[in-house]
Amino acid sequence: MIIHQIEELRKLIKSWKKEGLTIGLVPTMGALHNGHLSLIKKSVEKCDRTIVSVFVNPIQFCPGEDLEKYPRTLDADTKLCEDAGVSIVFAPSPKEMYGEGHIMSNDFLTYVIPPFFYVNKLCGKSRVGHFDGVCTVVNKLFNIVQPDFAFFGEKDRQQLIIIKKMVHDLNIPVEIIPCPIVREESGLALSSRNKYLSENGKKEALVLNRILFNIKTCYNKGIKDVEALTETAYSFLNANHTLEYLEFRDKNNLEEKKVADDNTIVFIALHVENVRLIDNIEL
Numbered sequence: 001m002i003i004h005q006i007e008e009l010r011k012l013i014k015s016w017k018k019e020g021l022t023i024g025l026v027p028t029m030g031a032l033h034n035g036h037l038s039l040i041k042k043s044v045e046k047c048d049r050t051i052v053s054v055f056v057n058p059i060q061f062c063p064g065e066d067l068e069k070y071p072r073t074l075d076a077d078t079k080l081c082e083d084a085g086v087s088i089v090f091a092p093s094p095k096e097m098y099g100e101g102h103i104m105s106n107d108f109l110t111y112v113i114p115p116f117f118y119v120n121k122l123c124g125k126s127r128v129g130h131f132d133g134v135c136t137v138v139n140k141l142f143n144i145v146q147p148d149f150a151f152f153g154e155k156d157r158q159q160l161i162i163i164k165k166m167v168h169d170l171n172i173p174v175e176i177i178p179c180p181i182v183r184e185e186s187g188l189a190l191s192s193r194n195k196y197l198s199e200n201g202k203k204e205a206l207v208l209n210r211i212l213f214n215i216k217t218c219y220n221k222g223i224k225d226v227e228a229l230t231e232t233a234y235s236f237l238n239a240n241h242t243l244e245y246l247e248f249r250d251k252n253n254l255e256e257k258k259v260a261d262d263n264t265i266v267f268i269a270l271h272v273e274n275v276r277l278i279d280n281i282e283l
């Protein structure tokens with residue numbers, strides 16, 4: 001079943017709460033694939049009721065990004081959710097979420113702003129304001145759905161760390177459940193944006209996975225120096241790749257590592273055919 005209106009969803013949730021049912025929320029932007037499905041399955045398993053939100057959130061896109069062309073496949077998404085045992089697909093319009101006009105502006109809208117230390121690096125560096133948009137919409141979804149559990153993918157690891165921080169700092173009564181990255185057999189991490197890649201681009205995109213897994217192999221062999229580990233990446237790159245960042249950071253607070261350890265995550269962002277791809281691996 002699909003619901004577009006906040007009030008309608010609220011009524012239903014109220015009745016579920018009265019019955020003492022647990023609620024899981026899986027926030028998405030739609031164009032669902034097996035990565036999303038793994039979160040959905042986890043929620044359906046763990047919770048009495050699962051809500052999947054499908055909302056291409058305008059305020060998390062920066063000027064010049066792919067807001068207009070972002071894939072929208074609501075019918076297929078709804079079918080996939082129904083087959084997976086989801087109770088409700090919540091698909092509000094931007095107007096339903098933010099009201100008319102001025103939606104991109106924090107002059108007229110209350111934002112939730114994550115700490116600067118968490119957003120001034122990795123994806124936040126090139127996508128200025130992105131995580132403000134993410135935290136604002138996720139906070140709104142938490143308030144609307146009041147879930148017991150919310151499921152987020154490790155694919156967007158910086159996002160996951162920032163959401164956990166927000167939940168902790170603002171005492172939001174929800175448990176965040178992290179879910180491992182789902183990959184194609186080739187190793188490419190599933191992403192709705194992979195649809196923008198040509199067949200050849202998909203092959204070129206395997207470089208992210210190769211760089212990360214090679215770093216992990218080197219780390220397991222005893223190389224801990226981050227400079228040395230970073231250097232191993234360069235032999236994989238060619239003219240079809242534009243590296244945005246390759247960074248080693250602490251898995252809890254995103255502090256930079258000079259020497260890798262078991263709390264280190266290696267983050268990569270790289271452009272292929274003008275498509276921005278991200279991936280990460282835990283050492």
Ligand code: AMP
Nearest residue numbers: 028029030035152153155156181182190
């Ligand atoms: P999105 O629709 O891209 O905003 O993603 C919605 C949720 O699905 C986020 O928590 C993502 O981290 C998660 N997700 C997307 N792709 C994957 C993947 N390949 N593996 C695991 N989780 C994913």
